[in-house]
Amino acid sequence: MSDQPMERLADRVILLWGWRQALVALLAGAVLALGQAPFDFFAVGFISFTLIVWLLDGVGTAPGKGWMRAAFPAFAVGWWFGFGYFLAGLFWVGNALLVEAEDFAWALPLAVIVLPAGLAIFYGLATLAARLVWSDGLGRIAALALAFGAAEWVRATVLSGFPWNAIGYVAMPIPLLMQSVTLTGLFGMSALSVLVFAMPGLLANRRHLTAGIAIALLLVAAHIGFGAWRLTQDVAPSGETLSVRIIQPSINQGEKWDGAARDRIFSALIELSALPPAEGAAAPQLIIWPETSFPFLLTDRPDALVALSELLQEGQLLAAGAVRVEGAASEGGVRYYNSILMINDQGEIVDGYDKVHLVPFGEYLPLQDWLSRFGLRQLVQAFPGFTPGTHRRPLDGGQGARLLPFICYEIIFPGENGSDVETNLLINVTNDAWFGDTPGPYQHFRQAQIRAVMLGLPMVRAANNGISGVVDARGRIVDAFRMDAVGALDAQIQLADPSARAWTAVRWGQPMIFFALGLLIVATGSIPRRRAN
Structure with missing residues (x-):
């Protein structure tokens, strides 16, 4: 010894x-x-x-x-x-x-x-x-x-x-x-x-x-x-700015798909979105709602789009997490997508992105025919399994904003970086209410923060109950809500120059x-x- x-x-x-x-x-x-x-x-x-x-x-x-x-x-x-x-x-x-x-x-x-x-x-x-x-x-x-x-x-x-x-x-x-x-x-x-x-x-x-x-x-x-x-080193700006409002409603996950609570949840989102900007601040040009923020299918509630047309001012856009439905039982089956929908001031859906990387056992059941025999089911029971989107595509955020979208934990995958498309703002919507006030939401936010650094893009993040916020292209938190806060966060975003995105060594x-x-x-x-x- x-x-x-x-x-x-x-x-x-x-x-x-x-x-x-x-x-x-x-x-x-x-x-x-x-x-x-x-x-x-x-x-x-x-x-x-x-x-x-x-x-x-x-x-x-x-x-x-x-x-x-x-x-x-x-x-x-x-x-x-x-x-x-x-x-x-x-x-x-x-x-x-x-x-x-x-x-x-x-x-x-x-x-x-x-x-x-x-x-x-x-x-x-x-x-x-x-x-x-x-x-x-x-x-x-x-x-x-x-x-x-x-x-x-x-x-x-x-x-x-x-x-x-x-x-x-x-x-x-x-x-x-x-x-x-x-x-x-x-x-x-x-x-x-x-x-x-x-x-x-x-x-x-x-x-x-x-x-x-x-x-x-x-x-x-x-x-x-x-x-x-x-x-x-200054981040190369594109010369364009975008006024953004991030909504964090902190809806209890147990109430999310409760039929009795749906109107109340939708009204809360509308009320937060309609709050006046701070004195001297510009009205938001883009409003962002969290993942699956609509507590119903829009195809079942056309009145919701009418309400949104009354909410949105001229030129405003809403980027909202929603469940999108496609097809019909008579045509060979209904497909559900976890999506971000872009809605204009006329209440029209003008763009959208379907989540590409779904959560196993959460949004779909792998080997469903076999595992279902043992009583296993996917965690999200409101819909019978989601269908993945085909590819990551930019969204038009208005005012020259080209949004690179990530839904929930898609943001943690380094290989899914959208390097083949020109974008100048990273958008991440999520619903971490599933995990309560545990280390999970903090870990999720940290990994999203570092993804902004890797991509060389500023990030806006809307989470149901935290952590929502704005992060610059160097990973610095510009502003953020704490866990379980309820409110609307306004920020002026300097859009990045797409040609000057971070050089990465991936x-x-x-x-x-x-x-x-x-x-x-x-x-x-x-x-x-x-x-x-």
Whole structure:
């Protein structure tokens, strides 16, 4: 045993096995969840990933055993780590099942336990892959970073993807620290975050410690320096401005589709939209309502469009989340879409966008014919399953505004960036009332905030009960409502120049980071050392 305190601690962790090893991995993951919004305690990353390095140091290669038996301990460390992380970071998902508890409370373990257990598989595969090229120096840190960056990419892709709370977000709690994502992409940021967070793992035997500290300090300095520089750079304006009003009605989710409450809900939206602007402020040119804000189908209530024509002043537009229906039973079936509808001052629907990336089990039931036999149903019961839109398309917001639309959690997918269309304002509508005042809505807002940075566009966000707000193209919050607030938020938006949208490294920056990490693994002797064994 070493005389150095950190080395003694490392030795204790390395020698753990069985349930003690699993417990430490579980706790390391749970602690890492404190690095996400609303806690933003990013320093926990150094604790969590240092422990993972030492736990993997203690995983033997099990000579003479089959490949699967030899691989399982490394996989188990990552799985327990991921299970703790997603259990602590996503427990609030179960709140959605309590909105209609009489129908869905039985499924609470599926959301709170099974979902984290399934997501943890990606982290288990990451630690397994890293352990295959493990060493006793810097190479193992690079291997862990590369494996976790790749795991986050796979997690965002497989089975429609779910990149919620990617590790890279831990390193981006404030706008100063968000700017680097335009160079690294989200998955490159996740890999570099693990690289830095895991560097204290070198204290176990101090091999490559000086080089590791130098690399970590260089990356942190570059991260902060680039952020400080970019925040001083003006966003290229298009020369156009848009007066926007965001409506946050905070409708109780249990009342949303209650027939007795529908007129009251619609009246509340109308009243908030009709409030006079502040003294000296311009009347809004665009009013934004949250996701599925209409508590009925517009085809069933033509009087609603008449009421909107009376509400909207000349030249005003309403962008409203709504359920859109298409087709008829006599024509082969009715299709429902989760949409944003653009309605003009004549009460006419002049444009629209249908949600492309639907929520599995929420808006549709995967493998419906099979799973329905076991009593599983989609969470949104007011409609028999939504149909996805065909592609993301810009919306005409008037006054030169070209809106890039995202409905609900579509905003968290880095690959769905609308880079093939010219837009100058990002619009996100959502309904987070399903999750109450839990970390979920704060995490959702943070990820939307960072997406504005990645796309180089200002963002307007209308949420049913929070968090609604305006974010500039650098991720700075211009104005926002708190959770459960009721009101109308007015803002003057400087539209971005579409030709000057943020340069991102999604296409080649992330591969370059992964390639560099691979070179670091080779340069520090991990692969040759593995072959020598």
